C-alpha cells in the first residue's frame with residue numbers, strides 16, 4: 579500500500595478548529611504570566627500574536643475567496659469576518675502598545691480580545707468551516723495545513 583506523500587489529510591474543519599484551540603492555549607499561557615515578568619509576557623504575547631496573524635492571513639488568502647465566490651449571502655459573511663479580523667488585529671496592536679509602555683495590566687484589552695475572538699471563531703466553526711469540508715480542493719487543504727504548521731511557509735510576518 580502506498581503512503582501518501584504528505585501524510586494523512588485532516589479535514590479543513592479539523593485543521594482550522596484545531597488551530598483555534600492551539601491559539602486559545604497560547605493566549606492562556608500569556609494570561610497566566612504575571613505582569614511583573616515583562617520579558618516572558620512579551621515573548622508569549624508575540625508568539626500568540628504571530629500565530630494568530632498567520633491564521634488570519636491563511637483564511638483571507640486561501641479560504642475566504644472561494645467561500646465568497648458566486649453567493650451573495652456567503653459574500654456578506656466574508657465581509658463580516660474580514661471586519662472582525664481587522665478588529666482583532668486592532669486589539670492585538672493595542673495590547674502590544676500597552677506592553678511596550680511598561681509593566682501595566684492588560685486585563686481590559688484581554689477581555690475585549692476574548693469577546694471578539696470567541697464570537698468570530700464560533701461563527702467560523704459553525705457557519706464557514708463545514709463548507710470547506712465539502713468544497714475545498716485537496717491541494718488547497720494541503721496548502722492550508724502546510725502554511726498553518728510550518729513557520730517557513732509562504733505568508734506574512736507580524737506587522
Ligand SMILES: [Fe+2]
Nearest residue numbers: 634637659702
Ligand atoms: Fe478568522
Ligand SMILES: [Fe+2]
Nearest residue numbers: 633637699702
Ligand atoms: Fe479562524
